Amino acid sequence: MNAEATRAIDWARVRNDFPLLTREVNGKPLIYLDSANTGQKPASVIEATDDFYRRHNANVSRAVHTLGSEATEAYEGARKKLAAFLGVHGDDLVLCSGTTFAINLVAYSWALPRLNAGDAILITRMEHHANIVPWQLVAQRTGATIKVAELLADGSLDLDALHALMTPEVKLLAIAHVSNVLGTVNPVAAICREARKRGIVSVVDGSQAAPHMALDIPAIGCDFYAITGHKMCGPTGTGALWARREHLQAMPPFLGGGEMIKEVRFDGTVFNDAPHKFEAGTPNIAGFVGLGAAVDYLSTLGMDHVATRESELLAHATEELRKVDGLRIFGEASDKAAVISFQVEGAHAHDLATLLDLEGVAVRSGQHCAHPLLQWFGVAATCRASLAFYNTHDEIDAFVAALLKVRRLLL
Template sequence: MLDIQAIRADFPILNQQVNGKPLVYFDNAATSQKPKAVIDAIMKYYGEINSNIHRGVHYLSQKATDAYEASRQKIQKHLNAKHDYEIIFTSGTTHGINIVASGFAKFVKEGDEVMVSAMEHHSNIVPWQMLCERTGANLVVIPMNEQGELIMDEFDRLLSGKTRIVAVNHISNALGTVNPIQYIIKKAHEAGAAVLIDGAQAVPHMKPDMQELDCDFYTFSGHKACGPTGSGVLYGKEEWLNKLPPYQGGGEMIKEVTFAKTTYADLPHKFEAGTPGIASGIVLGTAIDYLDAVGFDNIIRYEQELLDYGTERLQEVEGLRIVGTATHKASVISFLVEGTHPYDIGAIVDKMGIAIRTGNHCTQPVMDFFGLPGTARASFAFYNTKEEIDILVEAVKKAQRMLV
């Protein structure tokens, strides 16, 4: 069992007031808050070991390099990747997806197909559209139903020998749907297609196993998993990373440079051009350590309690509609209140110290499917409480009385 008050004490930002009210932070799907261990690790890096990595023989450079590579190994172990060089440090999920989408121009030709789902974040749509525009390939979309679940019969029908890659999210940031990615990966591989999983919303809430999933690529952002902004990871199977061309050229990613020809460095450096976000990479390892210490079994169990409780309590609000009612969900509730605009709900509850998200959540096709301008979204983390949900419910009721 989690000691929630002890956990909350680890997060300094939670101990403040907003508009004269205790902060209730329910925008975790956008970014998570940071424990003191992570904040301290950032200060320690810049105060004690700040130096460029891989290039210097002096003490600080060696110390920073060791810490950076130790973080890579922590993440390898956390994801159960076969090799540490299959872990590519990035600035976030968007960066990881773009590395793969750009490189796949080498393997996609006119008439081929790239498959995404109807519930993707813009960052897992736009790079693939750009790839299709460059190559003449066609973008194919797995449809979803009114519950916010992918229609798997349609996925089976759309999958073909023309499919070169399937790119889907593990968990929808807008709806909370947990997608059946193991089935998708298996069927895609049977059709000869590669698979990229957008794990931005999954890694904060569960511990994905690369050997069990057998996906070709998996990418996530550190800032959603208690880590610093500007940090992220692209996992790729060794054989795929060796086949993909570099995404950027510059220092660090080269083996030898002449004006006649350049040869590229071995993995993982081939995809890590220039001076990386050294502090972000090192401290991402600290964040992973923190989450592992809390325990993902504990996180999964407790966040399910919050989701169930929040779903039940919010449905007490007359005229409130939950958008996204999949059987398997993470701790995200998107909702509308009849007769109000989600922006107005968000602005009023903010005056009561409550942070929620409003808008299309960078999933405009999802909102178009439901015929909505956007939703209000409450997303819970393991440091939230049922008492905070009670505060949200009462605030929504008050906003409703003011607006309707």
């Protein structure tokens, strides 16, 4: 999608769709630069969630009355919308609370019954804790080992080293599509293709990809793909796991309870068909109604437009931040999402973030659930400014001006 077509969108009008962005913080207009943590919600998402509770609230798949039918239709409608958004079939999409749950589902239902001592799980240096800790727990219980693929100086994966680590004992590869710290966009289609050649099952963490780019999961060629709804303008407590049908059919349920069964007897239980056998209990119905509205919203904008808009914002922010003396940017891969982690020499990240908040600027500080990555860089914490299509060039300029002011106060 070319930049001229993207500029045809009235981004100021788009921004007005987000009620929270009109508020002030500490007497200053809010500049929200923490979308990698959670995305803001357009009015249509808020209204859809509110409308469900006001007019349709009932449980799903448990009643034949009108409200129950409406709730089920809305919930399953959200599954269909999300499946179309991802380029997959709804019957292969497990609705869950987010990427953390989705990865744990794979860890306990696929990996734990299959891995043994002598097997290995391959991850990368840039993974979020949610794509590290579940595999460590599986390794501890099975005797499998963890292998780690390292990075190049610019924050991109060392692909040659990654491929060299794909040895016969590796049974599973877990990799982020987009780094939540560096913004690095990994070439997951090529990586998953190489893994598949070697009989390695691939799990892709798409939490930071789904909000920023058009996705075609079958084209990626992975075995599992996980997303988080609240990062893509949807409510918290929503997300999904896509899996190849053969995996879903072979995997045992992760949780037991209602909805995931066909028949329960004291001498045994017949489980429901996938994906429902992985969806025990009452789901976050209103949340998924809201996620369906978020998918509608993003689809109307066009994810190619979103990606181009955010690329322009990233370029502007990077250029302006380079003018700040003593500022170091972590992660400068050629293919990068709109995430900038940085440090200012002589200033602690938490102090920067606290003083920026007094200027109305919301950035995240800390280790960003990626301790091994920051250890590799030799730093205790960074600040992270993460952009979304609803941000503006003027906000970026105001952010940099605030950063210069804070720097003068600290140094």
